[in-house]
Amino acid sequence: MHIEKKELIKKYNIPARPGKDGYYRIYVKDPTKKGGRKQLFGKTLEELESKLYAFEKGVTGSARHTFAEVYELFLEDKLKYVKAEEKRVSRQNTINKNRSDYKRYFAGTEFEQKYIDSISKNDVEGIMFFNLERYTMRDKAMSSLKGILRSTFNFAYEQYWIADNLYTRMNFNKFNGMLEQNVSNDKRVHSEFDLKRILRAIHEHQEEKPCYMPAYALEMQILIGCRRGELAPLRRSDVLPEGIWISREQISVKKFNNVPEHWKIVDHTKTYKDRLFPLTDSLREFLTRLYAVLDRYYPNSPYLFPDSTELGVINNNTVYRLYYRICKQLGIKISREEIKGTHSFRRNAITDVVNATGGNVILASQLFGNSPAVAAKNYYTGVDTGTALTALNKRKFS
Incomplete structure (x- = not known):
């Protein structure tokens, strides 16, 4: 140096x-x-x-840059053009996740110390092979690894640090045989039987300790299939005659520089898609019970799930911890490979809506705040075979 x-x-x-x-x-x-x-x-x-x-x-300097330096400059540039504070917080969280992924795949390798203009096709294939050999990787992890390479080479090309963007000429399909098969969505949800058991356990928690709000938040997540971070910021004013208005989320702002990790409520959802979830019969019944608890224990709070925290609401982790304890108590296995977790309730809800509406993925995506493509790929667990059988039996061949 x-x-x-x-x-x-x-x-x-x-x-x-x-x-x-x-x-x-x-x-x-x-x-x-x-x-x-x-x-x-x-x-x-x-x-x-x-x-x-x-x-x-730096970006405007004339020095040669290593792969590691280019990626860090790309991340700095990514944050540079976000003006609104709340969006910057979310973007900084994304960048922290990007850095974590980078560390997993590239930290300590010879590849990251190579100058970006000296990296060859064989070098890229080498780092791909190295990671696929040492880690069990599926499509999502592969996309993350490729995303770092793509972002780095694209940024270097935009800055005229390389004359040829070799990423665009790479054949990554040759590595498909080294990937583990994706876990199908139908294995990433709880069965209807287990859902009912979880709900019964939640109701028991509510009876034993009626002021414990995570139990109500977990029930609501099952009922409306929202993201866990969308529960805590919900206010009484978000409950409208026609439905529940979901437009905010609570995020964990990761430690950065001298600022410790903390919770923050932002005025947008993960996908920046505000939405109205209709008041179903089961949701109306739930809200009646919830309001009775709020009126008794938290009469002055504007929130649906208040707590004695700095923000005045429960945090996302308490909901997950309750879910984990209930599953352990009931003997329901939470597999890391199948990645159930509370997010699986979104898959249950999206699948139910898609099947009940004859395959209307667009409607499901509007209700749950995903794009149709994401809802179909990551959340839809498959057709209702009973309904399909009824439809098939109606076909006449004679």
């Missing part, structure tokens, strides 16, 4: 003496600035040289 730093800054005429204000100053080319240049300054020559080096290693 020391040799590289000397090479990068030797093209500049470093001032021998500071200005009248005691600072050493120099101008560098910067096409992002109106005049095409900007000033760097430092109290000492060492500080100025460090700033020059950082500039040269």
